[in-house]
Amino acid sequence: MKAVALYGDRRIDVIDIPVPTPPNGWVLVKSELSGICGTDKAFYTGSYRLFKTPLIPGHEVVGRVISGSEELTGMRVVSEINFPCWSCNYCRSGLYTHCPYKKTLGIDFDGGMAEYFIAPLEALHPFKGSPEKGIFVEPLAAVLRSLSLRPPKPTDEVAVIGTGNIAWLTVQVLKKLYGARVDVIAREGSTKAGEFTGIADNVIYLEDAPRSSYDIVFEAAGDHRAINIAIELARPTGVIHTKSTTGALASVDTTLVVVKELTIIGSRCGTSREFKKAIKLLENDVVETRLDKVYDIDDAREAFEEALNPRYFKISIKP
Ligand SMILES: [Zn+2]
Ligand SMILES: [Zn+2]
Known part of the structure; x- marks a missing residue:
């Protein structure tokens, strides 16, 4: 074969x-x-x-x-x-x-x-x-896994860093399943940022993103350095979900993590529970795919x- x-x-x-x-x-x-x-x-x-x-x-x-x-x-x-x-x-x-x-x-x-x-x-x-x-079942299950570890509340303000497939799925899950307010944080020159205007509350370029403002920051940039952006954007006692597996080492401002009392949650692929949920969401076209x-x-x-x-x-x- x-x-x-x-x-x-x-x-x-x-x-x-x-x-x-x-x-x-x-x-x-x-x-x-x-x-x-x-x-x-x-x-x-x-x-x-x-x-x-x-x-x-x-x-x-x-x-x-x-x-x-x-x-x-x-x-x-x-x-x-x-x-x-x-x-x-x-x-x-x-x-x-x-x-x-x-x-x-x-x-x-x-x-x-x-x-x-x-x-x-x-x-x-x-x-x-x-x-x-x-x-898209596997990546969607991975997103559901992250959010199951610390489910967002409807009052939470969430930032999703990134404009790739994981960001696309995450924004929809946050809006449709959790009713959260979601800003997408895009890097300058991102060709896909505009695509998110219909599904996120705001699309904000990194330079303009408000610092220390988000209850939850979901790092889906596919870039190990994005963890520092997440640390900057999270408000004190905020939660950061980190999702990129680039295999590269990041230099992290741990002082800011301590001072802001942040929680950083790593999560990998979904379990059977998240797979079943992802299958239902995709079979019923609840989540749109690209x-x-x-x-x-x-x-x-x-x-x-x-x-x-x-x-x-x-x-x-x-x-
Ligand atoms: Zn994967
Ligand atoms: Zn075993």
């Missing part, structure tokens, strides 16, 4: 490898569409060190079940990305996304940017929408290069 292979430092290839064989309790899935996310881009450029080489990326994936489950065969599914052991202390206490023995789809385990991938049966969820919608381009797997290099262009919300690859 054809598979996208990442080697780091912008080295990418489309290779021919055997179709994976699912072990007992696992399922073989034919990939229909895979989104390229910020983490994939960081793996591609090399800013985030690869956990295996080559890596077949793809954790925002939709496919159809081929074998391994009578119940699901032929059905369109999306996959949770954590494949835990189910027997360690984390797994037994419900924190299975932190299982130290887990494999993570498209991160340290070969993912969906191939004609086929395998996943444990319990990671798969049927999806009734289109593949073009389904690739997919700019679909590339054939043979053009994976072009797709990844294009995905680095900040003018796009989402680029995807069709195996």
Whole structure:
């Protein structure tokens, strides 16, 4: 089968490898569409060190079940990305996304940017929408995960830093599910800032953003340096959600964190609960998605290069 292979430092290839064989309790899935996310881009450029080489990326994936489950065969599914052991202390206490023995789809385990991938049966969820919608289940679940850790109140003033896909989804969740007031903070020259005028209360350029003014700051800039902007914008005792996984080190003004008594919350991908919620929101078109381009797997290099262009919300690859 054809598979996208990442080697780091912008080295990418489309290779021919055997179709994976699912072990007992696992399922073989034919990939229909895979989104390229910020983490994939960081793996591609090399800013985030690869956990295996080559890596077949793809954790925002939709496919159809081929074998391994009578119940699901032929059905369109999306996959949770954590494949835990189910027997360690984390797994037994419900924190299975932190299982130290887990494999993570498209991160340290070969993912969906191939004609086929395998996943444990319990990671798969049927999806009734289109593949073009389904690739947004994973990132939307990740957004829901963040906000579940400290749900915003309707009186909260929230700033979302960034104008990418995560920001696009976050603003809608904050407005539609939590009724919060949301300002989008864009950098000067952002080509996508204008797109947010219809869904956010305000779109403000960074230079004009009011300092120490927000109860919650959601950092979705895809830039490790944006944490300092979040620290500046948060009001005393405010909460910062940080979402970027660039793999790079940030220099942080910890004094300001102490003086303002800020809480910084990191959060990763969604659990089964957030996946189910994300599926409902997308199947029922509650959350609007932005997919700019679909590339054939043979053009994976072009797709990844294009995905680095900040003018796009989402680029995807069709195996
Ligand atoms: Zn991702
Ligand atoms: Zn475990």
